[in-house]
Amino acid sequence: MASLRDVKTKIGAVKKTKQITKAMNMVASAKLRNAQGRIERFKPYAQKFDEMLGDLAAGADESVHPLLAKREEKKTVGIVIVTSDRGLCGSFNANIIKAALKFATEKKAEGLDVKFYCVGKKGRDAVSKSGFEIVVQYRDIMSRFDFSVASKLGNELINAFLDGTVDEVVLCYGEFISVGRQAPVTQVVLPISGTESAEETSSTGKDYVYEPSVEGLLAELLPRFVKVQVYRGMLDTSASEHAARMTAMDNATRACDDLISSLTLLYNKTRQAAITRDLMDIVGATEALK
Amino acid sequence: MSKKLLLEIVTPDHKVLSQDVDYVGAPGALGEFGVLPSHIPFLSALGIGNLYYKDEGRTHYVFVSGGFAEVTPEKVTILAEAAEKAADIDTERARKAQDRAQQRLARAQEKIDYARAQASLRRSIARMNCRNSGEKAGTC
Numbered sequence: 001m002a003s004l005r006d007v008k009t010k011i012g013a014v015k016k017t018k019q020i021t022k023a024m025n026m027v028a029s030a031k032l033r034n035a036q037g038r039i040e041r042f043k044p045y046a047q048k049f050d051e052m053l054g055d056l057a058a059g060a061d062e063s064v065h066p067l068l069a070k071r072e073e074k075k076t077v078g079i080v081i082v083t084s085d086r087g088l089c090g091s092f093n094a095n096i097i098k099a100a101l102k103f104a105t106e107k108k109a110e111g112l113d114v115k116f117y118c119v120g121k122k123g124r125d126a127v128s129k130s131g132f133e134i135v136v137q138y139r140d141i142m143s144r145f146d147f148s149v150a151s152k153l154g155n156e157l158i159n160a161f162l163d164g165t166v167d168e169v170v171l172c173y174g175e176f177i178s179v180g181r182q183a184p185v186t187q188v189v190l191p192i193s194g195t196e197s198a199e200e201t202s203s204t205g206k207d208y209v210y211e212p213s214v215e216g217l218l219a220e221l222l223p224r225f226v227k228v229q230v231y232r233g234m235l236d237t238s239a240s241e242h243a244a245r246m247t248a249m250d251n252a253t254r255a256c257d258d259l260i261s262s263l264t265l266l267y268n269k270t271r272q273a274a275i276t277r278d279l280m281d282i283v284g285a286t287e288a289l290k
Numbered sequence: 291m292s293k294k295l296l297l298e299i300v301t302p303d304h305k306v307l308s309q310d311v312d313y314v315g316a317p318g319a320l321g322e323f324g325v326l327p328s329h330i331p332f333l334s335a336l337g338i339g340n341l342y343y344k345d346e347g348r349t350h351y352v353f354v355s356g357g358f359a360e361v362t363p364e365k366v367t368i369l370a371e372a373a374e375k376a377a378d379i380d381t382e383r384a385r386k387a388q389d390r391a392q393q394r395l396a397r398a399q400e401k402i403d404y405a406r407a408q409a410s411l412r413r414s415i416a417r418m419n420c421r422n423s424g425e426k427a428g429t430c
Binding site: 038041042044048049052055056147150151207211212216217220221228 | 301302303304319330331332333360367371
């Protein structure tokens with residue numbers, strides 16, 4: 001049986017761990033609120049953007065802009081994987097990585113080349129271990145990023161797509177559904193396929209005067225649409241990360257509680273056993289002295 | 291002048307402005323355009339530059355870059371990658387950005403670098419202009 005002191009040290013250790021997990025839980029919930037706020041603030045922009053694009057793209061077909069053109073023969077697929085920089089958030093990163101790698105392996109089986117664009121350290125580490133080629137990586141930015149990061153990455157994707165380095169770009173990120181639910185999502189970014197919102201909003205019935213022209217506006221809007229999507233992925237991943245960490249840390253705190261109570265029980269039992277043993281000794285000794 | 295125009299400026303990070311105004315002047319891709327209430331529906335790309343609006347006789351300036359404007363008879367919506375009210379512009383930062391961009395222009399080898407530095411230069415200059423105009427108009 002474990003000695004009394006061993007059990008006591010263990011209880012102390014678990015208590016300290018609990019303090020840490022509890023603190024991390026609180027930090028994560030504060031950061032989550034922040035991240036959710038950013039999503040909220042981004043919403044009006046995204047919504048308006050979809051509307052505008054919907055209006056414009058309604059009449060446009062693939063031939064209008066090279067970013068819309070689907071390639072008959074695909075050789076290379078670019079995968080953008082957005083994960084967090086830090087761990088301790090349950091299976092959150094693992095899920096995204098699994099989804100991305102599964103997708104990559106499928107494409108490879110079809111005889112396509114796969115190139116990775118990594119945002120976030122966890123995804124990069126996993127991808128480099130798996131042996132796929134990494135073209136671009138952004139690390140340690142998930143804690144503080146703004147639209148310019150998405151813009152930069154978006155430009156790289158667009159350039160790679162236009163000069164034929166990649167024929168399709170897919171975005172993998174953790175969609176933020178609710179605090180308790182996050183799901184890995186794989187979404188085609190390039191070529192831009194008819195935006196879902198296009199059908200809903202195409203008939204706003206307004207006859208706009210376009211300047212410079214529909215084509216000219218599309219040429220401006222479409223690249224930005226890629227960036228908007230990348231940004232949305234990053235925002236979602238960031239919120240999901242904190243939500244996942246909150247849940248994970250909550251579970252950990254609860255596990256600590258369980259552990260502490262069972263250890264305390266063990267401690268009391270051991271102490272009681274020791275007292276009983278001592279008493280027996282004393283009783284035995286006095287009996288012998290008689 | 292009872293009729294007003296709702297001006298909304300949104301960026302990916304936040305809503306910069308949402309206000310009833312009398313007149314909006316914006317730097318369109320093909321040159322500046324002005325909007326009064328009851329304007330016909332109009333959609334335009336915006337260049338880098340100053341947007342201004344008039345409200346109760348005072349002119350306010352806002353720096354915008356990389357944006358679009360959607361005009362309807364009652365409302366002007368500006369979607370911009372970056373937008374700052376003149377009062378919020380950090381001139382010191384803009385001046386530094388200008389210096390950096392000029393240095394990079396002097397050194398730039400590749401075409402992309404050159405274009406990027408040029409855009410950054412234009413932004414920093416536009417920011418400073420915007421602040422100056424704002425100060426002149428006494429609205430910042």
